[in-house]
Amino acid sequence: MLLVWALCAGCRRFDVCGDAGDCPAVEEGVKGSIGTGGTSGSGGTRSEGGCTDGYEDCDHTTLNGCETDTSSAFAHCGACGQSCDGACSAGSCVSFAALVADRYGSSVTMGPTIVTTATHAYYVADESLATGLGIERVSLRDGSVEPLVEIGTWNTVDALALGASRLYVAADDRLFSVPHAGGELRAEEADGAQWVAAAGSTVAVVRDQRLFVRAGDRGPFVEVPEIATVSAIAGESAIGVETLAIAESFWEGDELRYRLWFRGEGGGLDLRASGSGEVVSMTLFRGRVYFEVEHGDRNDAYFVLDEDDAEPIEVPSMTGVxxxxxxxxxxxxxxxxxxxxxxxxxxxxxxxxxxxxxxxxxxxxxxxxxxxxxxxxxxxxxxxxxxxxxxxxxxxxxxxxxxxxx
Structure with missing residues (x-):
């Protein structure tokens, strides 16, 4: 059966590969030539139980058959041995650019590491694992880098969020903000902040799993008592509409469950979904909310909820990853x-x-x-x-x- 599997490894329909007859015979093809700029040509096909179109035996062993998908393998892009420095798509190398080098970049523990406007990307910067953290922004037009908050300012950063005019940073159990274009770093009235999200002029923080919200860029945060235990938040200001998505977790008997709320500009709460498990991450994108639900020892599940949907729709192809x-x-x-x-x-x-x-x-x-x-x-x-x-x-x-x- 191992040999049969090896012969079938190049099949696109793995579910039907049961014997060698399930692999379609294809005629001999010619390898594509290497294109300009590092772009590789497309691979040919082989005959009589060989590789199906798009697959090659690049490691030259019969144990795994036609193991390489040359349409996407960066080490064998388009044909065996034609490698890419970046990704491979449809048999060609994909160009990419390193905007900023030597920045650790993955120190954020809960929220996004990178947030963007139409012109700039803001990110947590760390020249080494021992120097402490700061904030920089890079222009998406010319690649110029500007420091906003000096590296070494914080030991930990939990989340970033872009408000209407300020960048908010939950760091070292406090909340800070700085203007988009840089300026004085301001400590906000939100000690204990572990997570921050923004939707235009509305800013939300999570402290001890409780939700606090402020309208505007100054003043105290007010607790939202209707939501007891927050597991995730996300914010978006799209097409003139400011929306916060809040995931609440609660116990019903011995079952952990979630409720998903939307909070609009008027401050009202709209219960949009509920179900089994706990929401551990989510994002808002053009009016849709995408979220990941954890079910204890079971695989996580991913869902999408449109504003017109009555129930969340599971994305089965993402489950288990x-x-x-x-x-x-x-x-x-x-x-x-x-x-x-x-x-x-x-x-x-x-x-x-x-x-x-x-x-x-x-x-x-x-x-x-x-x-x-x-x-x-x-x-x-x-x-x-x-x-x-x-x-x-x-x-x-x-x-x-x-x-x-x-």
Whole structure:
């Protein structure tokens, strides 16, 4: 059976590979030539029980058959031995840029490591693991870097959030803020802040799993007593609407359950969903909330809830994949195909289209991928091995895969 499996390893339909007859015979093809700029050509096909189109036997052993998908393998992009410094998509190397190097970048413990405006990316900076943390921003237009908060200011940073005019930082059990363009660092009236989220002029913090909210960039935070135990929060200001999503956890008998609330500009709470388990991470993206539910020793599950949906819709292709950072919906290809991206020390960058078959884009690194953020059609993330804030064009990375996916 091992030999049969080896012959079938190049099959696209792994569920039907039961014997060698299930692998379609294909005619001999010709290897593509290496393109310009490091772009590789597409691999050929082989005959009589060999590899199906798009797969190759790059390790030259019969034990695992046609093991390499040359459309996405960065070490064998388009053909065996043609490697990429970055990702491989549809048999071609994807270009990328290291915006900022030598920044540790993954020190944030609860919230995002990177937050963005249309023109800048803000990130936690750490020149080494021992120097302490600060905040920098990099221009997405010319790559220039500006320090906002001096490195060494904090020992730990729990979360970042961009408000209407200020960047909020939950650090060392306190809340701080600084203007978007830099200026005086201000300590806010929110001691014990462990998590911060913002939706335009509304700012929310979590202290001892309790929710406190403030409208405007000054003044005290007021507790929201209707929500007892917060497990995750997210904020968004999109199309002129400011929304906070709040996940509450509670016990019903011996079962841990969640409630998902929306809080609008008027301050009212709208119960949007409830279910079994605990929400451990979530994000708001263009009016939709995407969240991860933990079920104890069971695999985590991922859901999407549109403002028009009565119930959350599970994304089964994401279930069971452990994310290194909270799930981040980073780009939409079109109205019908929302794409989720998240980083993992095992799976690199993974992209899920809700309208097509999921796929993984491998990224050549020995470190963790973290700190996912997006601006229009570009993905930003920290590459743990390169210790660099990296920028990739998602049209180049994703579009060929979506267009070729049945």
């Amino acid at each position: 452990t994310a290194w950072t909270p799930v981040k919906i980073s780009w939409w290809y079109d109205e019908a195909s929302i794409v989720a991206a998240f980083g993992s020390p095992r799976s690199g960058l993974r992209f899920i289209s809700l309208a097509s078959t999921p796929f993984t884009a491998e990224w050549p690194t020995e470190g963790a991928i973290s700190g996912l953020a997006t601006v229009e059609s570009e993905l930003l993330f920290f590459d743990g091995a390169r210790r660099a804030l990296t920028r990739v064009n998602l049209e180049e990375l994703i579009a060929p895969r979506l267009l070729s996916t049945p």
